[in-house]
Amino acid sequence: MKKLNEILGTEFPIIQGGMANIATGEFAAACSNAGALGMIATGGWDADRLRKEIRRARELTDKPFGVNLMLMSPYAADIAQVILDEGVQVVTTGAGNPGQYVPAWKEAGIKVIPVVAAAALAKRLSRYGVDAFVAEGTESGGHVGEMTTMALVPQVIDAVDVPVIAAGGVAGGRQMAAALALGACGVQVGTCLLASEECPIHENYKQAVLKAKDSDTTVTGRSIGGPVRVLKNKMAREYLALEKRNATLEELETVTLGGLRRAVLEGDVDRGSVMMGQVAGMVHEIRPLRQIFEELMRGGRAVLEQTAQEWGGAG
Numbered sequence: 559m560k561k562l563n564e565i566l567g568t569e570f571p572i573i574q575g576g577m578a579n580i581a582t583g584e585f586a587a588a589c590s591n592a593g594a595l596g597m598i599a600t601g602g603w604d605a606d607r608l609r610k611e612i613r614r615a616r617e618l619t620d621k622p623f624g625v626n627l628m629l630m631s632p633y634a635a636d637i638a639q640v641i642l643d644e645g646v647q648v649v650t651t652g653a654g655n656p657g658q659y660v661p662a663w664k665e666a667g668i669k670v671i672p673v674v675a676a677a678a679l680a681k682r683l684s685r686y687g688v689d690a691f692v693a694e695g696t697e698s699g700g701h702v703g704e705m706t707t708m709a710l711v712p713q714v715i716d717a718v719d720v721p722v723i724a725a726g727g728v729a730g731g732r733q734m735a736a737a738l739a740l741g742a743c744g745v746q747v748g749t750c751l752l753a754s755e756e757c758p759i760h761e762n763y764k765q766a767v768l769k770a771k772d773s774d775t776t777v778t779g780r781s782i783g784g785p786v787r788v789l790k791n792k793m794a795r796e797y798l799a800l801e802k803r804n805a806t807l808e809e810l811e812t813v814t815l816g817g818l819r820r821a822v823l824e825g826d827v828d829r830g831s832v833m834m835g836q837v838a839g840m841v842h843e844i845r846p847l848r849q850i851f852e853e854l855m856r857g858g859r860a861v862l863e864q865t866a867q868e869w870g871g872a873g
Contacts, residue, residue, distance in 0.1 A: 587618035642666055693723070791828050
């Protein structure tokens, strides 16, 4: 099976995760220039904003980059059209079924890679002729499913006939090696990139990632069918307390409304929605993107080689 970098035309088999309000055209271009596939995350943007971000990325890189479309967006149809109009090379999709957009994207030669949290969904979407899947475990930051990466990735691989990219809980060489050992063709990373020099989030947000321990995240929104992994701060605790007493959707929304923007732009790490994965406990310093990607690759190779030596002659 082809490696992810061969499929995408990138240096490394690594995709930058679609992080709403964070993954701008500028950040996607920086990730692409550093050797991975940069992704512009549309989040709640409208079509005009996306067009500007795509054009900004083009000014800053001649390397491949893509767009992440959150299908629950009210602007999803318009954004799907902008992706066509602007000749985007790769699309990842989340939070829904991209089936209605896939034929036009495929006709235009766009690589389509849905993000899935269950093997059944991957099987259902494979009939649209998509190019690959990102199997994202519940360890990841932001919107999550219930299955862990270790359990999810091999089951998705067994369910479909296209390459599978592992996501959720990947921040170092050991996890890179584990993903490849599970049969993934590459990885998607997000949390470790929050602590990059190029990441446009507020300094307070970066420091919150560096300070986080292994159990400092929690999942909000399970009661309303929209689970999101965030830092366990005042906002998250208040939200979980409301969920426990079966608060209305309106009550819950008053706690989270504008929370991600508060965290990303204003640096409010107490009342903001500070999205990060469980692997934040392994992120200890702010580094250039290139260094993060190189260390993932170097560390992954070292672990695989060591494992081969130690286990090669066993029993």
